[in-house]
Amino acid sequence: MFNGKAVAKGRDVTLTLDPATQAAVTKAAADAEARGWKISQEKNDEYKKLLAGKGMKILAPSPKLMTDMQQVGGIMLADWQKAAGPEGAAIIEAYNKSRAKK
Numbered sequence: 001m002f003n004g005k006a007v008a009k010g011r012d013v014t015l016t017l018d019p020a021t022q023a024a025v026t027k028a029a030a031d032a033e034a035r036g037w038k039i040s041q042e043k044n045d046e047y048k049k050l051l052a053g054k055g056m057k058i059l060a061p062s063p064k065l066m067t068d069m070q071q072v073g074g075i076m077l078a079d080w081q082k083a084a085g086p087e088g089a090a091i092i093e094a095y096n097k098s099r100a101k102k
Helices: 011-015 019-053 063-101
Strands: none
Touching: 011 019
């Protein structure tokens, strides 16, 4: 799927493509991801400077806030996994494996 700004592809669709096209799509996705992270960081820095210039102080979150947010995130994840079933569990497992590699 292409909406003019992003490409979303499913594994099932990708597997129907010939190997050269699969490689091209995968490379395009990796390039787009790198561009997206770069732009995101640039915008983050830009907005922080703008806020600081207007007198706003940007502080690191407190340990309590981080703990509370992790707890809420855990609850939301558990709720989502219940609703998503085995397919959702597989998605989270793959995500956790990819994070462990980094």
